[in-house]
Amino acid sequence: MMRFRFAPIPAALPATVPFTGPETLERRRGAPFRARLGANENGFGPSPRAVAAMARAAAEVWKYGDPDTHDLRHALAAHHGVAPENIMVGEGIDGLLGLLVRLMVAPGEVVVSSDGAYPTFNYHVAGFGGRLVKMPYRDDAEDPEALAAAAHRHGARLVYLANPDNPMGSWHPGRRIEAMLGALPETSLLVLDEAYAEFAPADAIPRIEPEDARAIRFRTFSKAHAMAGARIGYAIGPAELIAGFDRIRNHFGIGRIAQAGALAALEDRDWLAHVLAETAAARARIAAIARENRLEALPSATNFVAVDCGRDGAFARALLDALAQEGIFVRMPGVAPMDRCIRVSCGPEPEMAAFAEALPRALRALA
Amino acid sequence: MMRFRFAPIPAALPATVPFTGPETLERRRGAPFRARLGANENGFGPSPRAVAAMARAAAEVWKYGDPDTHDLRHALAAHHGVAPENIMVGEGIDGLLGLLVRLMVAPGEVVVSSDGAYPTFNYHVAGFGGRLVKMPYRDDAEDPEALAAAAHRHGARLVYLANPDNPMGSWHPGRRIEAMLGALPETSLLVLDEAYAEFAPADAIPRIEPEDARAIRFRTFSKAHAMAGARIGYAIGPAELIAGFDRIRNHFGIGRIAQAGALAALEDRDWLAHVLAETAAARARIAAIARENRLEALPSATNFVAVDCGRDGAFARALLDALAQEGIFVRMPGVAPMDRCIRVSCGPEPEMAAFAEALPRALRALA
Incomplete structure (x- = not known):
């Protein structure tokens, strides 16, 4: 009881x-x-410069991190050739995926993913009462066309795809993701998890305008930048959608050490x-x-x-x-x-x- | 549009x-x-020992933090004389308050606080669709008896009280909080925010058994331990309630550097x-x-x-x-x-x- x-x-x-x-x-x-x-x-x-920046920031950790993540956000915007308003920094992709589901999915609404894809995304969908529809992998890869078709059938709010894929390591050419965007229903937003993008061939990265209302992409400092334990990642998407996170996020939640380390890591090419x-x-x-x-x-x-x-x-x-x-x-x-x-x-x-x-x-x- | x-x-x-x-x-x-x-x-x-621990952890930040926060949780349990199952470590009190509201409050249900008390708590209540009822301060302090009475009138799910209070710095003797517990309806859980407890006189801290189902208390490393930018706090409460957080929390969300720093800070009396x-x-x-x-x-x-x-x-x-x-x-x-x-x-x-x-x-x- x-x-x-x-x-x-x-x-x-x-x-x-x-x-x-x-x-x-x-x-x-x-x-x-x-x-x-x-x-x-x-x-x-991590970059020795990032380690040094984090060690310096440790002595300043009595201060909250900048809730606006201004310096990092501006550096990321310049890096990606988008506006700072197209970037939302969060507590890793995991934290941002939770916020996105909460922002977009009412209880009972459908979210499409692949059977065997990222369990933490599924966890967030269930956690906010969404209904998950899972499509099978095809040839050890997520299946963009099948995902788009399922989005149509179910009027999905979100469609999750990781490119490159975890856990299989497979990837699609960027143009196939671009084609998938055209095949999505108007009701659906593509959740493009690019946690492993830095490791992928350049042509695996789709060209998506930041104001394209059909997609939001996610990047992280956990993988290529080796800062998993710092908890920092970011979303790139249309400014109106990005601003939506401000309604619900934990504004002082992004650590000061993490912000300093991420900025230094980004600069150490x-x-x-x-x-x-x-x-x-x-x-x-x-x-x-x-x-x-x-x-x-x-x-x-x-x-x-x-x-x-x-x-x-x-x-x-x-x-x-x-x-x-x-x-x-x-x-x-x-x-x-x-x-x-x-x-x-x-x-x-x-x-x-x-x-x-x-x-x-x-x-x-x-x- | x-x-x-x-x-x-x-x-x-x-x-x-x-x-x-x-x-x-x-x-x-x-x-x-x-x-x-x-x-x-x-x-x-922060403690120089905590700064040193964080600087050491920065080089190890390629590893995720322990999602079980085992070492810190056990140290906190020993410190407070409770079981490890009575402790939930989270991304600051702010993050934990959001999880608590999500765990306990269905849309439209009532939460009681004081008019002028912690805005971030109100932000979370609104953010999950709760209905906030605010009681006035009395003599520059939150009013335990009025809060308990309001909880009865509205069948509140949660009743928030900070002791000591922010923003006024006022405090109640622990025995008055203990009396408030007895005055709460069975439907209500006291959310006792003790962010400033370390600064308060010893008799301001109520004696509440960890398995007392009427209260959950919150502590932080942001204030007395000067680690606001590390984002780490914890809840103390009944094991069944604490386990509820595991249903919805971001399991890998508590940073490795933060955990190392908090453990060192706790030990540096x-x-x-x-x-x-x-x-x-x-x-x-x-x-x-x-x-x-x-x-x-x-x-x-x-x-x-x-x-x-x-x-x-x-x-x-x-x-x-x-x-x-x-x-x-x-x-x-x-x-x-x-x-x-x-x-x-x-x-x-x-x-x-x-x-x-x-x-x-x-x-x-x-x-």
């Missing part, structure tokens, strides 16, 4: 904790992981180039490790690689557990047939070497 | 930005403030004692400055002082503007009769001296 009466929407949500961090897994196993390759974190680390080169090399390294073990790495435009284990989800799950026994933290897609894969994040050579050493042992343990 | 159709609740919210930070005011005036005394920030600064002593001295300093200018400082159990300017709200507003001209950032209560006051945050002596120098000039400018 519950002692508390929650509001109807949260009362109907699952009581279980939906996300488990690597620290929780480490506490359960009683030892730290040797290689933290499960959350698509970027072990090449050399470090970004270094990270992208290291990441590309690590993708090739993971593919080579997979090959040596007669597994197949799928092509990736991200900082992780989906490794096809050639069997079913139960096998991949068992391999994941065997790798965890070896001290290797990786994750896997949750939905068939993608769940034949494990998803390995790129990282520095010591972690890659640990994975290379552990994978054949884990496979043998299953044989 | 709007191009976007927002969901009904956000569509009905004001389109204006409700909060203005000091940086925005500085940009408008074209110069930085000499003294930043308007946001009850703690210019005595000497620094806290230093800050409390400095704050008490600054309160006396503000009172002396007020007296020298024939104004009256009200008693305060916080890190700010409400200074009664002896006239009406228009006069206090004009004084605020004149102080801003002098480079002094202070704020004021928004509602009569408390708006006869300006609210001055405690700070180090250079800021106190700047205020002492500017106040007579600002008063002369109005004469």
